[in-house]
Structure formats: C-alpha cells, structure tokens
Amino acid sequence: MTKLSRRNLVAGGLAGAGASIFPGFIKEANAATVTRFNLASPNGQAMLKKYAQAVKLMMALPPSNPLSWTFQWxxxxxxxxxxxxxxxxxIFGPNPSPQKALAxxxxxxxxxxxxxxDEPYFLPWHRMYVCYFEQIIRQVLRDATFSLPYWNYSVPAGYPLPKEFRMQNDPLWGPLFRPNRRAVVNAGQPIFNGIGVAMDLSPTSALSQPTYLPAGVAPGFNQALDQGLHGNVHVFVGNGQGMGSVPWAANDPIFWMHHCNIDRIWVSWNNSGHVNPVTAAWLNKVFVFAGPNGQGVKAVVKDYTNTKKCDYKYDQLIGAPLLVAAATSPSAAAAAPATTVxxxxxxxxALGAAPVRVNVQAAASPAAAAPGATPLAARLSALPExxxxYLVISNIKADAPPETVYRVYLDLPEGNAPSDPINSxxxxxxxxxxxxxxGDDHSQHGSKPVSFDVTNVAANLDARxxxxxxxxxxxxxxGDPAPDAxxxxxxISFVEQ
Known part of the structure; x- marks a missing residue:
C-alpha cells in the first residue's frame, strides 16, 4: 500500500470536512467481514503498523475536520x-457550518x-464509537482490509503496555506514544505495578453477571464491566491528563485498543447465551457520529447489539459460564425485595492515603438467628439458596482523579494495611x-453505587x-492518591437480596 501523505489527503478532499471522498470506497470497505486480531499476534502486528500510520495522518488534519484526531477525541x-x-x-469561529453543527x-x-x-448505553455507544473510528481509518488509509486490533491485558503477556506505544522517537511508532501515562507504564512494567494486582485485570467478575442491567443492588454485566475492569485499565495506564481521566482518555491511542477488548468481552458474554435489554427505550436510542465521508450519521442502538452492522468478528473470544436461569430475566432472588442488614x-x-475504617450498624437480625450471632452470620444462617x-458503597466522588484504586475489606483486623492485599x-x-x-454542565454528573457480593467472603470468615x-x-x-483528589x-451498607 502506498503511504498517503498529508498533501495527498488535502488534494483528495479529505482535509475539507464533510466532503465525499474516495467515491465507492465505503461500499468496498464494507464488502466483507473483517477480523479484529489480538495486537500481539502476527496479524495484529500488521494492523497495528497500519494504525500507527493512520494516527499520524489524523493528527495532521485540522481539528475542524470530522476525520481528524482531535474531532474524534x-x-x-x-x-x-x-x-x-x-x-x-x-475551532469553528462565529459562523455556522456543517462541521460546527456536527461537533x-x-x-x-x-x-x-x-x-x-445513561449508564445502560455504555457498551453500545462505545461499540458505535469504535466502529465509526475504524471505518474512518479505512478511509484515511484507503485500505478496506484494516481492522482495529485489541489489547488483551488479562493475560501475563499483555500486562505491560505494548512496546509500540512506548517508542517516543520512533519514526513509525512515535505517534502512538503519550507522555501522560504513569511512569511505570511507559517504562514497560505491568500496568498495575504500584497501585494494583493482576486480579484487577480479570474480566471474570463482569462475565459472571447473569443480567445486562442492574437487578436490585447487583450491578449487571454492563455496569460491572464499566466500573471494574474498564475503569481499572484507564486508571492504571494514565494520569489526570491521560487515560486516567474521562476528558483526556481518547487522546491516548491505546484507548481504542482498550475499547476493542471491552467490546470483545461483551461479544463473549453474549456468545455464552446472555441477552441484552429488549426495552424499546434502550433499543431505539439514537446517537450521532461522523461517518467515513465526514458527514453525520445517526446510529440506533438496536442495530449495534451485535457485530453484524459493523461486520466484524474477533479472532478469539473468552469462555464464560452460562447462567441459564437468569439469562432472560432477573432471578427470583433479585426480583424479591432487598433488605438492608x-x-x-x-x-x-473522606478517603486519603491511609486506611479508613467504617463501623456499620446492624439492623434487626432474623428471628431464627442463633443467640449472639453477628448480623451477617445471622443472615447467612437464614439465607435462602x-x-x-451484598456490600454497597454509594456516592463515590472526587475533585480530581486519585490515580489509584481503593481496596475494600470486611472485618479486617485493626492495624496497618495488609501485607497481602488479596486476603480472606x-x-x-x-x-x-x-x-x-x-464537561460544561456539572449538574448532571453524579455517581453510581458500587456493590460486591460478599456471601462467600462472609461465610468463610464465619466458618473460621x-x-x-x-x-x-x-x-x-x-497507592498514594493525588493530593488534590x-x-x-x-x-456503606450490607444488603440481602
């Protein structure tokens, strides 16, 4: 493939946002199903090389161009x-224009x-976003075979940031480098070093969710993936002006490899027999993106509940247990009223650099509980199958990214933080x-609760x-949180459901 220079892009009309470029090429680009590869594989490496070339070209375009790096970020x-x-x-000045309206x-x-x-739309919106970004790259490169590779950080070989994203002065890979990452990350260490453990990169917790949407205090697959693995990778990789902050995250080229993997996990969950929402409100939600010709496209969620619309597949999916009883509707347990324990x-x-210990007051224990039983032990002894x-933490907020994660323990003995962070x-x-x-309007911003199923942890502690x-x-x-966070x-509550 001939390298496409910025001069050729301008001559071909690409720098003029909204122009119809390379007529007939879009149809050709969608003619066959493409495969998204693990970036560590030979095929993934070939696609990554094309990606680096596209990033360089997109970064050279004016930010008013819908195909530019800035517009997409x-x-x-x-x-x-x-x-x-x-x-x-x-960027656009005082006068109206199609590009200004699209922005x-x-x-x-x-x-x-x-x-x-808008939490229920986390997965479909990002699928659309990545899909149209992928189509734009095909257009920029004039390469119908391009597919975005994914970064599988859940296996040991993928724990470090791929080396191609750390080569600042390399003529090919340099566009993939960003300085606003944690120092250990750009040094090639596992991304969790200093503030996490390998378990924080596992998709298992999200994949084990039987429903897409929350069921009572159970988070559901979409929210569990968003708040857990997805957010962990962002925080592990970047600082407050990089991947670790929502407004800056999409400026890092690794963002797109990360979200390819998040999408792959969604496909894996569906492939195991789990179903997406079927409500009209969810299915008919419309979002606007820039198509590969630079013009606005309206995308409807119902067309993106699987990969057919964008016509791609993954080279490998993740196996997950099929929870048949809960696949089509919340279980009887989730449907029954929740009880605060x-x-x-x-x-x-307030949280800070030191452990914070919180007392949790007990509600009335079940009548059948043994005399002197602790609140959770009483609930466990009377708990139906x-x-x-669940342990539920509400109203999680910060003034700035803390640039670390926080670990939660039940009845941890008093003293310093545990030497083994993943203990009983x-x-x-x-x-x-x-x-x-x-964003411009902080009035809409709030926080979603996080919840943890503590049934097994409490039972194991009770048995001992x-x-x-x-x-x-x-x-x-x-790790040490940012001082301005x-x-x-x-x-904090315990809930039976």
Missing part, C-alpha cells in the same frame, strides 16, 4: 483545559460518564475513573470464627 469528551463551547468557538451534536457524548442515567452513618466519608449478601477479608476494589465531574460482633468495612488505597464515599 472530543467526541468522547472535551479536555479539561477548555470547555465544549469554548473549543467550538475557537455540537457529537462532542461530549460519551455515554455513562456524564449522566449516570446493616448500614453506616450518613457520609461523606436464591438470596445473596478482601471484598473487592473500586476506582474513581467515573467519579470526577467534567472471624466475623466480628460489630462489623467494619476498611477502605485502603492501593479529595475522594469521598457516602453510605
């Missing part, structure tokens, strides 16, 4: 050193990370990637006599 979110209104005024419709539309009510005093509870115990008291971890206000009469939840930062959480 701002679709996810406009960076914090400006506002959407100011960026549009600066107004597209920019700052990342679903789930502006308004918590214990709750902390109202927040906010179709009910579970460990419940799980959460991140603040989605908990920092951004380690559940305390007065329960505590200890929250421990896995000021992270807080609200109520």
């Amino acid at each position: 701002y679709t996810h979110a406009v960076p914090t050193n400006t506002t959407k209104a100011a960026a549009i005024a600066s 107004t419709a597209m920019w700052n539309t990342c679903q789930a990370h502006f308004n918590p009510a 214990a709750k902390s005093q109202a927040g906010p509870i 179709n009910r579970r115990l 008291n460990y419940v799980g971890s959460f991140n603040f990637f989605d908990a920092v206000p951004h 006599g380690l559940l305390k009469a007065d329960h505590t939840v200890t929250i421990v930062p896995s 000021k992270p807080v959480v609200g109520d």
Whole structure:
C-alpha cells in the first residue's frame, strides 16, 4: 500500500470536512467481514503498523475536520483545559457550518460518564464509537482490509503496555506514544505495578453477571464491566491528563485498543447465551457520529447489539459460564425485595492515603438467628439458596482523579494495611475513573453505587470464627492518591437480596 501523505489527503478532499471522498470506497470497505486480531499476534502486528500510520495522518488534519484526531477525541469528551463551547468557538469561529453543527451534536457524548442515567448505553455507544473510528481509518488509509486490533491485558503477556506505544522517537511508532501515562507504564512494567494486582485485570467478575442491567443492588454485566475492569485499565495506564481521566482518555491511542477488548468481552458474554435489554427505550436510542465521508450519521442502538452492522468478528473470544436461569430475566432472588442488614452513618466519608475504617450498624437480625450471632452470620444462617449478601458503597466522588484504586475489606483486623492485599477479608476494589465531574454542565454528573457480593467472603470468615460482633468495612488505597483528589464515599451498607 502506498503511504498517503498529508498533501495527498488535502488534494483528495479529505482535509475539507464533510466532503465525499474516495467515491465507492465505503461500499468496498464494507464488502466483507473483517477480523479484529489480538495486537500481539502476527496479524495484529500488521494492523497495528497500519494504525500507527493512520494516527499520524489524523493528527495532521485540522481539528475542524470530522476525520481528524482531535474531532474524534472530543467526541468522547472535551479536555479539561477548555470547555465544549469554548473549543467550538475557537475551532469553528462565529459562523455556522456543517462541521460546527456536527461537533455540537457529537462532542461530549460519551455515554455513562456524564449522566449516570445513561449508564445502560455504555457498551453500545462505545461499540458505535469504535466502529465509526475504524471505518474512518479505512478511509484515511484507503485500505478496506484494516481492522482495529485489541489489547488483551488479562493475560501475563499483555500486562505491560505494548512496546509500540512506548517508542517516543520512533519514526513509525512515535505517534502512538503519550507522555501522560504513569511512569511505570511507559517504562514497560505491568500496568498495575504500584497501585494494583493482576486480579484487577480479570474480566471474570463482569462475565459472571447473569443480567445486562442492574437487578436490585447487583450491578449487571454492563455496569460491572464499566466500573471494574474498564475503569481499572484507564486508571492504571494514565494520569489526570491521560487515560486516567474521562476528558483526556481518547487522546491516548491505546484507548481504542482498550475499547476493542471491552467490546470483545461483551461479544463473549453474549456468545455464552446472555441477552441484552429488549426495552424499546434502550433499543431505539439514537446517537450521532461522523461517518467515513465526514458527514453525520445517526446510529440506533438496536442495530449495534451485535457485530453484524459493523461486520466484524474477533479472532478469539473468552469462555464464560452460562447462567441459564437468569439469562432472560432477573432471578427470583433479585426480583424479591432487598433488605438492608446493616448500614453506616450518613457520609461523606473522606478517603486519603491511609486506611479508613467504617463501623456499620446492624439492623434487626432474623428471628431464627442463633443467640449472639453477628448480623451477617445471622443472615447467612437464614439465607435462602436464591438470596445473596451484598456490600454497597454509594456516592463515590472526587475533585480530581486519585490515580489509584481503593481496596475494600470486611472485618479486617485493626492495624496497618495488609501485607497481602488479596486476603480472606478482601471484598473487592473500586476506582474513581467515573467519579470526577467534567464537561460544561456539572449538574448532571453524579455517581453510581458500587456493590460486591460478599456471601462467600462472609461465610468463610464465619466458618473460621472471624466475623466480628460489630462489623467494619476498611477502605485502603492501593497507592498514594493525588493530593488534590479529595475522594469521598457516602453510605456503606450490607444488603440481602
């Protein structure tokens, strides 16, 4: 393939946003199903080389061009050193234009990370976003065979950021480098080094969710994947002006490899027999993107619940258990009313660089409980087979990205943070990637609760006599948080459902 220079792009009309370029090429590009490869594979490496060339070309285009790197980045979110209104005024000037109207419709539309009510659209919106970005690259390169490779960071070989993204001065790979990453990441160490463990990169917790949407306090697949693995990778890779912050994340070229993998996990979950929502409100939701000819395209969720519309497949999926009883509807346990077992005093509870220990007050114990049983032990002894115990943390917020994750423990013995972070008291971890206000309108920004199924942890502690009469939840930062972050959480409760 002949390398396409910026001069050729301009001559061909690509730099003129909204122009119809390479007529007939779009049809050719969609003529056959493409395969998205693991970037570590030979085929993935070939696609990664093409990707680096495309990034360089897109970065050279003016930001007013819908096919430019800046226009695509701002679709996810406009960076914090400006506002959407100011960026549009600066780039497009005072006069109306089709490109200005498209930017107004597209920019700052990342679903789930502006308004918590949009959380159900996290997966389909990002599938659309990646799909149209992939088509744009085919157009930029004039290469109908291009497919975005994915980064599988859940296996040891994938723990470090791929070397091609760390070669700052390399003539080919240089466009994939970004300085706003954690130092250990650009040094080639596992991305979790210093603030996490390998378990934080596992998709198992999300894949084990039987429903797409939350069922009571159970998060459901979409939210569990968003808040867990997805957010962890963002926080592990970048700082507050990089992958670790929603407004800056899409400026890092690794963003697209990350979201290819998130999409692959969704395909894997569906491939195991799990179903997506069937409500008209979800299926008929419309979003606007730039098509490969630079013009606006309306995309409807119902067309993106699988990969047929974008006509791609993955070279390998992840096996996941099929939970037949819950595949089509929430289980009887989730449908039954939830009961609060214990709750902390109202927040906010400030977090910092030291462990924070929170007392959780017990509600009335079941009448059948053994005398003197702890609140959770009492619930466990009377727990029906179709009910579970959850630990729920509400109102997670921060002024700026803490640039670390926080680990949660049940009835951890008093003292310093545990030397083994994944011990018998460990419940799980959460991140603040989605908990920092951004965008022009902060009034819509809120936080979603995080929940952990603690049934097995509590049962194991109870069997060893380690559940305390007065329960505590200890929250421990896995690394030193940024000093200006000021992270807080609200109520902490145990819920039977």
